[in-house]
Amino acid sequence: MLSNVFSHLPPGTWIDIWPSQSALLATTPEAEYGPFILTGVLLTLIVIYTMSKLGGELSKRLELPPVLGELVGGVVVGISALHLLVFPETGATAADSVLMSGLQWLGHLDATAATHIFQSQSEVISVLAELGVMVLLFEIGLESDLRELGKVGYQAAVVAIVGVVVPLALGTIGLIALFHVPTIPAVFAGAALTATSIGITSKVLSELGHLKSTEGQIIVGAAVIDDVLGIIVLAVVASLAKTGEVDLLNVVYLIVSASAFLLGAILLGKVINQSFVAIATQLQTRGALLIPAISFALVMAVLANTIHLEAILGAFAAGLVLDETDQRKELDQQVMPVADILVPIFFVTVGAKADLSVLNPAVAENRAGLIIATFLIAVAILGKVVTGWAVFGQPGINRLAIGVGMVPRGEVGLVFAGIGSASGVLDRPLEAGIIVMVILTTFLAPPLLQRALKTQSGSAPATMPAAD
């Protein structure tokens, strides 16, 4: 239709009919490509929401955690299959993206324009995904009870430390002894085994209604501490890989700043809470509760980022602090729809970025990787499952569930794999092995955790809610 009507125009004049968005005669690339970037983002969001609902609902019907379906939905549209949602970080170009190719064809765009639009659109979706996991952690913080978390604090710390030391030691030693991997890449791979995806674990716990159980609070607490430990381990390993030495000052700085941040947030909680309530009750315009709350989460995220912690830890701490306010219920209710539209972007994106082609045994390189992967997966699961038995002073607790809860590597594991890949210290089989390990632990953990929570008795609620 469109091409018929405008067939008498020379190529390029199409923008004559797209003037409402300042594409016409625009001088800067931002203004010129703006409408295409928006269209690309809108199309991508449609794909993400469709897959998150298809996957989530199917998963629910199969009595699996919905988040697993969202991850798989992401895989289906991602780099491994349909190529509707691909990212430059994974090496994809505009030509690899089916959406972008369509947009390019519709808009008669040249390769330079397509590359610019593809990168900008990917950037926007990446930021939305990061905002999604921040809102998720903010919500988890709101749902978590600070006093309850405090009670299990020591246990959570023990679980986290065991969950870092065991996989790191077993993985590094095993790779050196069994596979004759040199020390530095072996340590790197061992470090990748230490990660725990706080996002996936807490989402599954929330979906199964186990977030507030003792097990749930231990897992969340341990995942938070694990995240901090992971950052320290990664800093150590990275400086080892780069200079051959460990920068002790840096490690001390990270430990001190991380502890100060988390403890400071908790200790200042009361003061912050009172100020928050004082501000929120003064406001008379729309968003009187939500905007100050979200702003506080953003400030905490930036603060965390500034001292080199992950932004999501700041968002979690903000939620934990605001959990104590009287308006918590109302705030919960308002954060929920925001989480509903942002969180799926994160999980579908994680799935889309997982490159399953490393699982293909027909490629010779992959076979060596798959053998290493088998070992890494065994260590990855074993090294985390044992953490449950490190819990003390909690008779009758579901130790299996705690251990399994620490298994998913998720987005944190992908970061480790990405850094390893970029550093050049890993050879192809080892790199592939790590990626396979990350993918499988991520996808196996939700159903395993559900089963662990179901079959073993413990202090957790025996009944499962019908809807999440």
Next chain:
Amino acid sequence: MLSNVFSHLPPGTWIDIWPSQSALLATTPEAEYGPFILTGVLLTLIVIYTMSKLGGELSKRLELPPVLGELVGGVVVGISALHLLVFPETGATAADSVLMSGLQWLGHLDATAATHIFQSQSEVISVLAELGVMVLLFEIGLESDLRELGKVGYQAAVVAIVGVVVPLALGTIGLIALFHVPTIPAVFAGAALTATSIGITSKVLSELGHLKSTEGQIIVGAAVIDDVLGIIVLAVVASLAKTGEVDLLNVVYLIVSASAFLLGAILLGKVINQSFVAIATQLQTRGALLIPAISFALVMAVLANTIHLEAILGAFAAGLVLDETDQRKELDQQVMPVADILVPIFFVTVGAKADLSVLNPAVAENRAGLIIATFLIAVAILGKVVTGWAVFGQPGINRLAIGVGMVPRGEVGLVFAGIGSASGVLDRPLEAGIIVMVILTTFLAPPLLQRALKTQSGSAPATMPAAD
């Protein structure tokens, strides 16, 4: 602190301690700059939310519409004053942005990196602002009553047509006769006078509780039709400016596709509604109502975009259609928090992009502009205010309110000004005059509309709600 601890490291090694976000040893610019883009976006959002609340609350205290305060808040942090929020489209570079300079200093970034990060971050904020105005229009659509709108459809069409023809004719003829402006730039400036900001008008109506009054529905309907007419006028003027001829086929195509889209959405409304309800009631996971609703709005926005209408018209049509569902109340309640966090981004951004330096009479070029601006403003207000008296068959209606409701040019006016500026057909004084006209009508309209709704009696509710 930070610089002390790391002062012994050579520049550039800072990223050693920022490894959690894959900045370390990253190979693609996306992965390397990713954490900075996120930090930039988070900081920008903090600025936006702070200003939207400061401005909105202050405005409310002064008994003015909150949205005016959000716009002024944007001006304070924007290109005209603090330079915390600037955009490449308005000619700003990374060095012009105070936030970016801070980030560059903190991260030891070079100019290339800063430029890349600045552009990406601006792109993300621009898309968020566009999503904001889409959610606003979706919400306005949900709050509007299709039958009520249908009843005033003819009146709205008359108001829209009069509001396009009168300012276009008066403006063009006046500029030629009084200021001896050549025909093409005069027509361009006249066309810029035809715009109406549906976003600002509907937000003010909603804030004052007048959205559902007959006056409110006529204004919203007329603003929607005006938006379609504006696109057609712009297409005509643009092809005139470029080739000296009017592309009739293009105009016919735009009229037919716009009418088909709006009528199609309304006529297919029932069917869409039933499918929507059928899908939403089947879903068992979180966001069962919100995700299908938002996805539908996104699809409609893309559809509108594809036939060269504005995306916000699609979002409005989607809201109008879903307004008829039984779950409307629940949906309303869930869309509200999403609007609360996205809509302020739009209004603060519009304020930030308004360059008030054209108002400075100390610059010689501006003086000629200000004289033309005085004429343009008179035509801009008069040409829209008369539209109220074009309403027929509605005795006792508040004609002044309807006329004043059509006055704000807002973001649509800025688009016209931007295109005019880029096209090169406008000389500096005329360009400055148009920008001054857009800014003043935008900032004057909210308080004028409030006054018009208050002072004249009509079919609108006499009492004003305490909170919006």
